[in-house]
Amino acid sequence: MRSICAELAFDSRRMFKNKGREIRIDDVEFLTVTAGVEYASPEFIDNDFYFHRYYLDVQRSQRLGGLGMTSLSLFAGASDGSLPPQKYFTVDFGNGLLNESNGFATVADTNHSGSRVLALHASHRFKRSLFVASGLPLVKDIPLWLSVHGGVFWTDLHGNPAQRGDDDVLTASKPYREIASAWAT
Numbered sequence: 346m347r348s349i350c351a352e353l354a355f356d357s358r359r360m361f362k363n364k365g366r367e368i369r370i371d372d373v374e375f376l377t378v379t380a381g382v383e384y385a386s387p388e389f390i391d392n393d394f395y396f397h398r399y400y401l402d403v404q405r406s407q408r409l410g411g412l413g414m415t416s417l418s419l420f421a422g423a424s425d426g427s428l429p430p431q432k433y434f435t436v437d438f439g440n441g442l443l444n445e446s447n448g449f450a451t452v453a454d455t456n457h458s459g460s461r462v463l464a465l466h467a468s469h470r471f472k473r474s475l476f477v478a479s480g481l482p483l484v485k486d487i488p489l490w491l492s493v494h495g496g497v498f499w500t501d502l503h504g505n506p507a508q509r510g511d512d513d514v515l516t517a518s519k520p521y522r523e524i525a526s527a528w529a530t
Contacts, residue, residue, distance in 0.1 A: 358371065
């Protein structure tokens with residue numbers, strides 16, 4: 346399975362050089378945009394597949410009015426031709442397309458895959474800021490962190506020739522939605 350890939354990325358996080366190596370500073374506020382394409386063809390490089398695969402990944406994180414951090418994620422992917430199962434787009438229950446802090450929590454231990462995908466996720470981590478901002482004597486000392494998140498994703502195998510194992514591939518042909526809150530100590 347041979348292919349050629351190209352990716353173009355923008356990352357607003359700062360970098361510095363240390364001993365000739367560039368190191369990215371993990372800023373809490375950032376914007377990343379990544380667009381990519383992958384191509385495989387027996388006429389180009391000897392292999393069994395012919396496909397084009399395209400994707401766009403946008404991640405944004407920023408402070409919101411002194412009340413915590415908001416994160417937004419968008420991932421879109423599409424393909425045509427004979428996409429092998431190893432190249433399907435997958436929304437993973439633990440991490441997958443979205444970074445760890447922006448994952449879908451209620452899909453249990455289930456991955457959803459397909460030759461097309463669209464995933465949108467938003468989260469806001471208040472931490473203790475709501476309790477502290479209340480100024481109320483017992484409330485401001487609550488030692489819990491609060492976060493809320495929500496998202497929607499969709500996957501399908503539209504236009505992709507059937508591959509061995511496709512019967513075991515779980516798609517989300519109707520948009521999967523979730524909204525939840527979480528408490529932590």
